[in-house]
Amino acid sequence: MRIVLVGPPGAGKGTQAAFLAQNLAIPHISTGDLFRANISQGTELGLKAKSYMDAGNLVPDEVTIGMAKDRMAQADAANGFLLDGFPRNVSQAEALDDALKLDGQELDAVLDLEVPEDEVVKRIAGRRICRNDSSHVFHVAYKQPQTEGVCDICGGELYQRGDDTEETVRRRLEVYHSETEPIIDHYRAQGLVVTISALGSVSEVTERAMAALRKDDAA
Incomplete structure (x- = not known):
């Protein structure tokens, strides 16, 4: 299957992408991984991307598109x-x-992870990251540490990243609504959009997504 995964920040796209790709036996291609791979390998596209990033500018669409095409x-x-x-x-x-x-190919589905805006803010603004290891992630509501402000795993200080504040999250949502959300209508016109709720546990959302994709593939 050829799938595009969309949804607002905080919808759990990265987590769901990893599980879905494993279940479907297809590669998970993320923009972040594309950039890191091309830059670390010193490809022509990677060098172009790095020059824009080092200057504090957005990487042009044609560079991102080129990386995606090479990977696909x-x-x-x-x-x-x-x-x-x-x-x-x-x-x-x-x-x-x-x-x-x-x-001679086409997409099979565009999976739209739907999450209420207030839930997105709650998910992201409540995250606390360990200063010693950013993979140690806690949450003020969903995954509280045993001692407030202290990582259960290594004892490091937990902090809120600057881009996880409520104000920043709401700005990121505005960008999503203005720039990315319109692709849903673009693909809906092609009959490709499958929308599911991204509320619930990770496994519940994965099962919901797999069921929706199976149903769509059989249609």
Whole structure:
């Protein structure tokens, strides 16, 4: 299956993408991984991206699109892929459409993870990260440490990242609504959108997504 995963920040896209890709036996292709791989390997596209990033500028769509096309052309993506974080806007969605058509391919589904805005703010603004190891993540409501402000795993200080404050989260949501959300209408016009609730446990959301994709694939 060839799937695009969309949803607001805090919807759990990265977590769900990993489980879905494993269940479907297809590669999980995330924008972040694309950038890191190309920059670390010193590819032409990676060097271009780094020059924009080092200057504090946004990486142009054509660079991101080029990276995505190269990744989708690799052998492990021959039977499908799950795109996470790409396309990020309608122009990227149109470029993806064109690239797939050239290869005689098409998307099977666009999985839209739906989460109420207040829940997004609660999820992200409540996160606390360990200063010693950023993989140690806690939450003021959902995963409280035994001692407030102290990591259960290593004893490091827990803190709130600057981009996790409520004000910043709401700004990120505004960007999502203005730039990324329009791709849902773009794909809905093609009959590709499958919307599910991203509320509940990780396993519940994964099961819900798999059921929706199976139903869509059988339709």
